[in-house]
Amino acid sequence: MSQEILAVYPGSFDPPTNGHLDIITRSTRLFCKIIVAVTDNCNKKHTFCLDERLQLLCESTKALKNVEILPFSGLLVNYLEQINSFVVIRGLRVLSDFEYEFQMALMNRKLNKKIETVFLIPDQSYTFLSSSMVKEIAMLGGDMSGLVPKCVAKELKNKYQKNEYTK
Numbered sequence: 268m269s270q271e272i273l274a275v276y277p278g279s280f281d282p283p284t285n286g287h288l289d290i291i292t293r294s295t296r297l298f299c300k301i302i303v304a305v306t307d308n309c310n311k312k313h314t315f316c317l318d319e320r321l322q323l324l325c326e327s328t329k330a331l332k333n334v335e336i337l338p339f340s341g342l343l344v345n346y347l348e349q350i351n352s353f354v355v356i357r358g359l360r361v362l363s364d365f366e367y368e369f370q371m372a373l374m375n376r377k378l379n380k381k382i383e384t385v386f387l388i389p390d391q392s393y394t395f396l397s398s399s400m401v402k403e404i405a406m407l408g409g410d411m412s413g414l415v416p417k418c419v420a421k422e423l424k425n426k427y428q429k430n431e432y433t434k
Contacts, residue, residue: 274298274354274385277343279306281313282419283324284401286393290358293387295333298354303328304339304346314402314426327416344379353381360394 274294280287280303294301303324307317315323317338324336339346347353355375357368365386372384389396392413401414405423412420 271299272354273300273302273350273352274356275302275304275343275347275350275352276356277304277306277339277346279308279311279313279398280320280324281311281315281398282320282401282415282423283327284393284396284398284415284419285413286358286360286389286396288327288416289389289393290356290387291328291334292331294356295331297385298356299333301331301334301356302350302352303334303336304343305336307338307340315422319422323416323419323422326418342378344375344382347382348379353379353383355382355384357384357386359386359388360396 274297276291276294278287291301291303305317305320305324307313313320321336321338328334328336343355347355355372357372359365359368368384368386375382375384388394396414401411401423404411404414405420406427408427411423414420415423
């Protein structure tokens, strides 16, 4: 790699899925360092608290040496400026993802002309996968193998067996 570029993959990761990990892993081959920036969006009702999501991502990415898991809040463009990055990584599964992500990329660029968004398409085996679907499968006692890392499946089972989830 001729130029060392720090890229940021932001999201709530509630919970992290194998689709997220596919994007993270593939990003490590494109950029010298990846920061997985875990948001704590107060407008969302999270299944896992911020610390739990950070821990699950750390456990799931421990074999990836150029990945760092960090919390962040506020505007993404401000965060990027603070850490001296200008690249945002986003995953696209379906056409509706593209419409939303395209608008976000344009808004980020409007706020800071230096921001570039790199869109990655996950492996086709993950195009159907979302955190919401995984939570519903876990809540209903379904098999999560192949959908999430083992540590995430274990925590989802623990969470739903304790009836901590309410719709």
